[in-house]
Amino acid sequence: MTKAMNAQMPPLQSDRALKRGSAWLATAGLRPTRQRVALAALLIGDGEHRHVTAESLFVSVQDHGERVSLATVYNTLRAFCQAGLMHEITVDGTKSYFDTNTHDHPHFFWEDSGTLTDAPSEELEITRIPNAPDGAEIASVDVVIRLRRK
């Protein structure tokens, strides 16, 4: 089956995953359409956090035999971000990454493969941060650790 092909995005669309996906949508008041439930199940169906691009999620959903258009994947990811279910992360310039973990945390960016993963936030210690200039406040502090293969 597609299980082996799918190491990076494996949550099967089991009943449990679908149920979790629907619940996740419900917390944000989003309509549980077939497409959204499928995407949600892939994203958080196994309880793990996940980093995807529109394209990678599109491939995943197809691997699972669901018909969802690429435009809908884009629109859905945008809807999830607006609803606060996900966060958009900018590291690459050419494409957008989306993270199901909405807490402020550092990332590893693997420059060779263009992969984004979580960095252990316990191992990051920022003891002082520049003050926001007058009239501004800090919205977020993005920390990206760029990695190159040794």
Added chain:
Amino acid sequence: MTKAMNAQMPPLQSDRALKRGSAWLATAGLRPTRQRVALAALLIGDGEHRHVTAESLFVSVQDHGERVSLATVYNTLRAFCQAGLMHEITVDGTKSYFDTNTHDHPHFFWEDSGTLTDAPSEELEITRIPNAPDGAEIASVDVVIRLRRK
């Protein structure tokens, strides 16, 4: 004149600025063409560091009465980065920013205006950083402080 219009990108193309620009190119072994010297003078002609996008630099150079095509601005910025004269910074997703300060330092990103400025690095204190996973080494640590107007 254009001086007032040009608060963000003011280095006049004085002899001194042009000379500095040429010297800068020379340090990287880049051919001092008319276009490159003009762009270099705008970028580092007054000794200040600068954050530009291809588009903003294109507008600046035109304000100074120089004929340089947008494609050449793109190609030149890429050449400057490859030569190590500048650094590319990814914060926006839609466009690339280029910084004449090649030292690792934090940035403020003004979300409303899409402006990038330096944050005082003395005020940033990172006392611990996640180790690079096996087989990888840290290429850089990018810190972007996103600001919203209060």
Added chain:
DNA sequence: TTAAGTGCAAATTATTTGCAGTAAG
């Protein structure tokens, strides 16, 4: 003289949007 640089215009890539059809509440 000759390899590198420049400038168009066309191509590419990621993403968004208009609009007619479909489905959730």
Added chain:
DNA sequence: CTTACTGCAAATAATTTGCACTTAA
């Protein structure tokens, strides 16, 4: 029913590229 969602195809936006022309060395 009625309003939001979906899907296609066309539109955008930033950037790159092919190729004939120019210029620095």
